[in-house]
Amino acid sequence: MTRYSHLTPAVAQALELPKSERITFCQTDRWIGYTRATQILDQLDQLLTYPRSLRMPNLLVVGRSGNGKSSIIEHFTNRHPVLMTESGSPIAQILRIEMPETPDETELWSTLLWALAISHREKDPASIKKRQAKSVLQYANVRLLVIDEFNNLTNAGKAAGDLLAAIKGLSNELKISIVAAGTQAAINALNSDPQMKSRFEPTALDRWKLNSEYLRFLASYEQLLPLAEPSQLASRELAPKLYGMAGDTIGGTVKLLKAASAHAINTGVERITAPVLDDLGWTRLGDWDAVARVV
Template sequence: MTSVQDHLRPEARAALELPQPERIAFCRADRWVGYTRAEQILRQVDDLLLYPRSLRMPCLLIVGRSNNGKSSIVEQVLRRHPYIVKDDGTPGFSISWIALPATPTESNFWSEVLWSRNISHRVQERPDAKRLAAIDAMRFANTRLLIIDEMNHLANAGKEAGKLLAGIKNATSALRIPIVATGTQTAIHAMRSEPQMMTRFEPIVLDRWTLNTEYLRFLASYEQLLPLAEPSQLASRELAPLIYGMAGDVIGGTVDVLKELAVFAIESGVERIDISLLTKFKKTRLPDWEDAARRA
């Protein structure tokens, strides 16, 4: 291998010198590659953290298909704003993050909030008691933002949905903090059951990806993170349509394919992703659900 690979970022260049199992692990590790829509959302979240406390705080609902980047954006928010403790031992500010249970109730929601703050409690405790304990815990931690993942599970709450949303609204009003919720399209329909919550939330859509300039820019950026000794030119006219056709219109699918293509290139000893490798990969590595269904 040459000593300088200008097509790689420094961390990927350094990974070229690792033993093969570690290079493969590097390929499969999660990496953040900013793209226009994600950076816009991150800036909006930053604005929420600076928003002056008021009785009616603005909130965001990030909506997109499964595997289209919602969780990665939330993870990036948490990385950019880690828990801070002042010199005197008191909390600077924090972000509370929970995932809405698959069948949410007011009771198990507040349990999730308490557990997120590492607070033991009796699960059978009354919901109103847990709500007060959760509010106290978030107030003590100087919580400035509540993130609720999987808001689409609200559709499974049935008659509990109204109680749950009312409890969330009252708590955030008491704390005067904004909410960032994420979910699939189902979350939009579920939120419509509570008009007051709809007026507080601004829906932000993570659109399905198309084979456009933004997609090509993402491919070019991600290539810089794959420890392959030779450039692949993933955003080229020859490769980009093939990758898009294999990965589909969600960003998670593209990332998964790129990770495994890089691993396949390392295992094959070719040190680049080209059309020949793509053809072999498609035949040997891409999951075939139709074939699985026929054979099962």
């Protein structure tokens, strides 16, 4: 395997797979603990071990769409799976939900109940669902409620105040911390309740730059792509091209690398090169308006 020193041992073994399976391997999500992600994970771990108190600390993770918020949240929740005590009682330290697209209080409680695998009557009033949700959250020993797509709260209109009050009440009554994740609109969603907003510590996922952190990310990601030849993604030739094509979000870069590695396998090139990237006919998110103008 020394020939494939540009790959991790497990990925080098994947070179023996058929083309179709190698492409699937390339398209599977991978975790790379870059600096900002690791810092946010540390903040989340601190919340999880915070002693129950009258005023629990909360965290707001804000970033552009496609910049890794949901990946960090998913990695964090996967590190803390549901456990069972000797008596058979569940310990689900973390519950993750998504704020409904058009939320109201009754929809929020239904979302919580479904996440807890509790069947219920959708048409029941919010008060009944709330009692059910609180009871199960206590039984499961949930310590941290993670609400992804928190920016959807801006779609709630006048109901936004009731939703924030419900979330605040849940945190107060059960003494659990809230982690909200979303785009910049998530900040606007909290503006309607200054008291609630004061309980959140905001933390941002900055836009990526063509710097040493980006180069380290490319070098790490290359080790996870089952290509027989080294691509040198962090080189002077490829790194600026990748950044220019993918834009300043981690999601854009990952999407581009998945497509490029699949093309490299299909064509037999076995590495990502400038011509391979040119062959993709790539349109990054910021260029969609230009595409719309020519059709």
